[in-house]
Amino acid sequence: MGRPLKHEFDAVIVGAGGAGLYAALESSRASGANRTAVISKLLPIRSHTGAAQGGIGAALGNIEEDKPEWHAFDTVKGGDYLVDQQAAGILADDAVRAVYDLEKRGLPFSRTPEGKIDQRRFGGHTRNFGEAPVRRACYAADRTGHMILQTLYQQCIKNDVSFFDEFQLVDVLIDGRKCIGIVALELATGALHVFDAKAVLIATGGFGRMFRTTSNAYANTGDGPAVLTRRGVPLQDMEFFQFHPTGIRGMGILITEGVRGEGGILRNAKGDRFMEHYAPTLLDLAPRDMIARAIVTEIRSGRGVLGDPAKDDYVHLDATHLGSEVLEKKLPDISDFCRTYLNLDPAQKPIPVQPTAHYGMGGIPTDLDGRVVADEQGGMYEGLYAAGECACVSVHGANRLGTNSLVDLIVFGRRAGRHMSEFVNQADLVAAPADAADPTGQMLDRLGKQRGDEQAEKIRASMKALMMDSVGIYRRGDEMAGAVRELQSLRQAMKQVRIGDMSKAYNMDLLELLELQNLLDLALVTAASADNRKESRGAHAREDFPDRNDGEYLKHSLGWLEDGSVRLGAKPVDLSIWEPKPREY
Numbered sequence: 001m002g003r004p005l006k007h008e009f010d011a012v013i014v015g016a017g018g019a020g021l022y023a024a025l026e027s028s029r030a031s032g033a034n035r036t037a038v039i040s041k042l043l044p045i046r047s048h049t050g051a052a053q054g055g056i057g058a059a060l061g062n063i064e065e066d067k068p069e070w071h072a073f074d075t076v077k078g079g080d081y082l083v084d085q086q087a088a089g090i091l092a093d094d095a096v097r098a099v100y101d102l103e104k105r106g107l108p109f110s111r112t113p114e115g116k117i118d119q120r121r122f123g124g125h126t127r128n129f130g131e132a133p134v135r136r137a138c139y140a141a142d143r144t145g146h147m148i149l150q151t152l153y154q155q156c157i158k159n160d161v162s163f164f165d166e167f168q169l170v171d172v173l174i175d176g177r178k179c180i181g182i183v184a185l186e187l188a189t190g191a192l193h194v195f196d197a198k199a200v201l202i203a204t205g206g207f208g209r210m211f212r213t214t215s216n217a218y219a220n221t222g223d224g225p226a227v228l229t230r231r232g233v234p235l236q237d238m239e240f241f242q243f244h245p246t247g248i249r250g251m252g253i254l255i256t257e258g259v260r261g262e263g264g265i266l267r268n269a270k271g272d273r274f275m276e277h278y279a280p281t282l283l284d285l286a287p288r289d290m291i292a293r294a295i296v297t298e299i300r301s302g303r304g305v306l307g308d309p310a311k312d313d314y315v316h317l318d319a320t321h322l323g324s325e326v327l328e329k330k331l332p333d334i335s336d337f338c339r340t341y342l343n344l345d346p347a348q349k350p351i352p353v354q355p356t357a358h359y360g361m362g363g364i365p366t367d368l369d370g371r372v373v374a375d376e377q378g379g380m381y382e383g384l385y386a387a388g389e390c391a392c393v394s395v396h397g398a399n400r401l402g403t404n405s406l407v408d409l410i411v412f413g414r415r416a417g418r419h420m421s422e423f424v425n426q427a428d429l430v431a432a433p434a435d436a437a438d439p440t441g442q443m444l445d446r447l448g449k450q451r452g453d454e455q456a457e458k459i460r461a462s463m464k465a466l467m468m469d470s471v472g473i474y475r476r477g478d479e480m481a482g483a484v485r486e487l488q489s490l491r492q493a494m495k496q497v498r499i500g501d502m503s504k505a506y507n508m509d510l511l512e513l514l515e516l517q518n519l520l521d522l523a524l525v526t527a528a529s530a531d532n533r534k535e536s537r538g539a540h541a542r543e544d545f546p547d548r549n550d551g552e553y554l555k556h557s558l559g560w561l562e563d564g565s566v567r568l569g570a571k572p573v574d575l576s577i578w579e580p581k582p583r584e585y
């Protein structure tokens, strides 16, 4: 490795999805564009935010009465009371402003005949504290995320934000509890770059690629949280991973909840609307964790379409009664996916679906301004921020409601960007020591010299199978403990992987190895946190502990990765508005 290239910025934002771009807009507005850099391993508009389909939730009340207070309550209840309640209040209140702000910035929302932003139903969103579904999801057909990303990216370009595209974060420089910059690998050249910064914001998105069947893009490998956990930063509530009920059978590609929002119905082999037995009030619009479990229960009871649980069985999502006009107008991409991947017209035939790993509720613990939490006592890092799916504020608790991630990006991305810009105005730049990139350089050299006969592809497949089968929708202590041990040995096996390609430019072998390392580290924290929580809550459903246990477990978990093991701690939940109740829908 030659000497790293050096850069200096006030604020460095890692990630160009919705969270990173919104933070960049705020930060560049306050401290000047040339003082803010966005680092992204992908070209910004390829970020996973662009794949978001169904909508962004806000109580605009455009179609029927709605209130932010109802939105906040639904969020808390949907998250099985593990949500920090003041944070949920901010999310719901600020969502309204956020949506109008996006509209003013040029986002082409779908409209009502009167020209207002149109809204549709989504799971767990209700009127008057659970009475009936409400139309809260604002949308741009089924391309909502795509439109958000395009809108924010063009605003950033207009504001002259400095973009470093195809730069991979490999290390965050932390001195005690102060963050002073990052180290990134330039994919086109293989060169290392050190960015000195007064503040760093991590917005690297999700990590669904640790599971075999997932809706997540290939790039969703959790790099930000993994790099931080290796630097001693704790990760919060990692045991809560959401399975979306409707992935395309055998592929995991997402069929948005918007299909059910528009009236789509889940049916078993007999054609029965089985959600009547699991959620009599909200039916197909119950929260995702409940529907994913209902599908698994139907399949296990032999009521899947194939009638054989041993055969990778599935259920049907019936949208035929919506008619081709509604499908083409409101769900054009979904209709296209069905034709492309299934050779099926959803106006004619039901869509075969299975649950798919979708969203990490846990992540880097932050306060309401995106500042990263360091310990159980509420100590903080200085100059280190996180926002978006990789962060845990926590507004999603044990189970996120649909449309609430896009709100989270805009609301908390903005708050973090704002706080960061105030912080950098009074902070001094600390130059990283000349040898700051040495550990990264040595690590890359070591990887290049590995000579064992393990194959990354096999390790990846084993990890995905372990997570899917032992830390999936239903979980058991013995299986999770086994998964922890096996993940530990897979981490060891990584030291015996030989890299075939040694070139500098776009070395995908090397990149994929780094990403696999990140997924393995996060999988280990996930499995250990899940084994440690001996109750069922939200997306964490244990067959050996089927009940929620507020007495012992109404607390956030914190996990530290230390010497290949996970040390666990806890953090209180903010219950300042609503008292926890049993969750009925």
Ligand SMILES: Cc1cc2nc3c(=O)[nH]c(=O)nc-3n(C[C@H](O)[C@H](O)[C@H](O)COP(=O)(O)OP(=O)(O)OC[C@H]3O[C@@H](n4cnc5c(N)ncnc54)[C@H](O)[C@@H]3O)c2cc1C
Binding pocket: 014, 015, 016, 017, 018, 019, 020, 039, 040, 041, 042, 043, 044, 047, 048, 049, 050, 051, 052, 053, 054, 055, 056, 144, 145, 167, 168, 169, 170, 203, 204, 205, 206, 215, 216, 217, 219, 223, 224, 254, 256, 358, 359, 387, 388, 389, 390, 402, 403, 404, 405, 406, 407, 409
């Ligand atoms: C198919 C699908 C549909 C969805 N639909 C909806 C929906 O309708 N409504 C909703 O609310 N939510 C939805 N979600 C969830 C939501 O889209 C995501 O949670 C959210 O977009 C994540 O945004 P983000 O800004 O945190 O990260 P992302 O948009 O994933 O962006 C991550 C960024 O980090 C960068 N990055 C990652 N690692 C590195 C690294 N090592 N170095 C440098 N850069 C790095 C990437 O280049 C990228 O720019 C959906 C998710 C999926 C997968």
